[in-house]
Amino acid sequence: MPPSSDRTTAATRPANGSSGVQSLERAFDLLERMADAGGAVGLSELSGSSGLPLPTIHRLMRTLVACGYVRQQPNRRYALGPRLIRLGESSARLLGTWARPHLARLVEETGETANMALLDGDEVVYVAQVPSRHSMRMFTEVGRRVLPHSTGVGKALLAHLPSDEVRALLSRTGMPAATEKTITRPDDFLTALEEVRASGYAMDDNEQEIGVRCLAVSVPDSPTAAAISVSGPAGRLTEEATGRIVPLLREVAAELSETLTGNGTPS
Structure with a gap:
């Protein structure tokens, strides 16, 4: 997987169809960026690397946490979840x-x-x-x-x-x-x-x-x-x-x- 610096940001990548598809693309992009960062990151780090606003990232992370693909740690950083x-x-x-x-x-x-x-x-x-x-x-x-x-x-x-x-x-x-x-x-x-x-x-x-x-x-x-x-x-x-x-x-x-x-x- 290439380092996150070699990818286009989720914010600048062209929208691909419906908002649902775009949300899916952004969610996968965030998971890849978490993996590039060693598996655990803060929301501000994800916002800086992806170019997405914090409210958007927070909404996507809530969904990923609910599905088990991400978990929130006691220090409020987010880590890749066991369902992956x-x-x-x-x-x-x-x-x-x-x-x-x-x-x-x-x-x-x-x-x-x-x-x-x-x-x-x-x-x-x-x-x-x-x-x-x-x-x-x-x-x-x-x-x-x-x-x-x-x-x-x-x-x-x-x-x-x-x-x-x-x-x-x-x-x-x-x-x-x-x-x-x-x-x-x-x-x-x-x-x-x-x-x-x-x-x-x-x-x-x-x-x-x-x-x-x-x-x-x-x-x-x-x-x-x-x-x-x-x-x-x-x-x-x-x-x-x-x-x-x-x-x-x-x-x-x-x-x-x-x-x-x-x-x-x-x-």
Whole structure:
């Protein structure tokens, strides 16, 4: 999901039909802005970012609270509500269903395990996987959550964020070392993200688990920040293999993007 600064404000977006439709658009816009802000905001913050007047926001938030999609905290700030969890879980399962045929192509052509992951708050969550057919293969449980600094998909996802947002995230999560290869300094991690942007792909080189490499790319124009990856033993994911796999990853990511945005037909 793009940062709120990259979106048109709800106040300046053209009205789309009836007032009911416009209210629905504004309500979803506010939910997205709350997610961008970390899940909890005040009405004045929402008014400043959306451009909507406070009375309008207050009316919409009352409706969202009544429906369970937002809850008001004791400090009078508003937080995303528990009813969104069911929608999010169902959406993640559907994303996995759409992604698996694309991941299966990666496995067929590379021989290695393929994953899809999303950035959910400050964590990376794996939503789909197709395992390698090799007896020695990588396995990440769907639904597993990890910190982004030690993973290829995490780097691919964070490379698109402004540096100050990445620093803030790292400050919140810390940078614990999963192995002796894990990047544990923010400046070093930001340098690694510059390399991701320059090369167009990310690598986890023994940083999450010794003996394992992972190659990852982001999914362009995805409705929510997403990345796909191929992972396997370092002895198989060599420099030569990387040269073959990365172009395929980019091609599959573009095809997956078409599926997720409705420009392509889900396989």
